[in-house]
Amino acid sequence: MLRLGLSCFLLHVCAVFGTELTFELPDNEKQCFYEELGKGVRFDIDFQVIAGGNYDVDCFVTDPFDNVLYNERKKQYDSFSHTTAMEGVYKVCFSNEFSTFTHKVVYMDFRHGEEQPLLENMSRSTALTQLESSCVAIHEVLKVVAESQTWYRLREAQDRTKAENLFERVTYWSIGETILLFVIGIGQVMLLRSFFSDKKGSVAAPT
Numbered sequence: 001m002l003r004l005g006l007s008c009f010l011l012h013v014c015a016v017f018g019t020e021l022t023f024e025l026p027d028n029e030k031q032c033f034y035e036e037l038g039k040g041v042r043f044d045i046d047f048q049v050i051a052g053g054n055y056d057v058d059c060f061v062t063d064p065f066d067n068v069l070y071n072e073r074k075k076q077y078d079s080f081s082h083t084t085a086m087e088g089v090y091k092v093c094f095s096n097e098f099s100t101f102t103h104k105v106v107y108m109d110f111r112h113g114e115e116q117p118l119l120e121n122m123s124r125s126t127a128l129t130q131l132e133s134s135c136v137a138i139h140e141v142l143k144v145v146a147e148s149q150t151w152y153r154l155r156e157a158q159d160r161t162k163a164e165n166l167f168e169r170v171t172y173w174s175i176g177e178t179i180l181l182f183v184i185g186i187g188q189v190m191l192l193r194s195f196f197s198d199k200k201g202s203v204a205a206p207t
Contacts, residue, residue, distance in 0.1 A: 020150070022050070025057065025096045025104040032093040035112065039087045043112035045070075047094070048077035048154055051161035052104035058095035064088025074098070105161075107154055 025031055037043060049055040054074075061070040061080060064087075070080045084090070096104050 019110055021108045021110075023106055023108075025052075025094055025106050027099045027101055027103050028097055030093055030095040030097055032091050033108075033110070034089050034091055035110065036089045037084050037087070037112060039084055041112055042081065042083045042114070043090070043110065045080045045092060045111075046078075046109040047075075048107045048158075049075075050105040050107055050154060050157045052096075053099055053102035055104075055158070057104055057106055058098065060093055060095075062091045062093075064090065109150070 021033075023031065035043075045061065047057075047059060049057050055076045056074040058073050059070070059075060059078065060068055060072070061082070062068055063085070069082055069090075072078055092108070092110065094106055094108075096102075
């Protein structure tokens with residue numbers, strides 16, 4: 001999990017120039033992430049709120065001159081793609097400032113740049129052998145599998161959080177009902193005892 005102090009950093013560059021983050025977003029706070037990109041670079045952002053409140057968050061993206069490229073309010077999940085028009089530092093921010101007491105858990109996937117060829121000296125105009133074509137096909141299938149696993153992992157995390165919240169509410173409700181039954185039972189016993197006490201005290205003395 002990332003805290004506010006770690007919200008400003010340069011995203012790590014992998015083989016396909018991207019990263020996945022799962023971080024906590026406290027109530028009444030905002031977290032921003034920065035990435036320096038060149039001109040004409042395409043980047044993609046996917047995010048989803050995994051836990052907290054109504055599973056919504058504000059998100060906006062700005063260019064190096066603070067021009068707003070994307071701005072959505074109270075979104076549970078969304079995707080955004082853009083090709084940079086200038087070189088500089090681009091900012092992605094998530095805000096939970098509209099929430100007064102509920103913190104959120106947010107997943108973000110940030111990708112940029114072009115995917116490198118699977119094999120050396122491979123281009124779209126290159127004729128591939130049957131073995132190379134099979135390798136490319138397997139690679140594409142594995143990419144789909146990885147994306148599906150990410151989607152199922154997010155759904156599982158969100159469903160688990162909902163189940164835990166429901167279990168917590170049911171537990172508190174059961175405890176409250178148990179306490180209420182004990183209070184009512186004790187109250188009934190004391191009320192019955194008061195009836196007998198009143199009758200005993202109201203008997204007239206013999207003359």
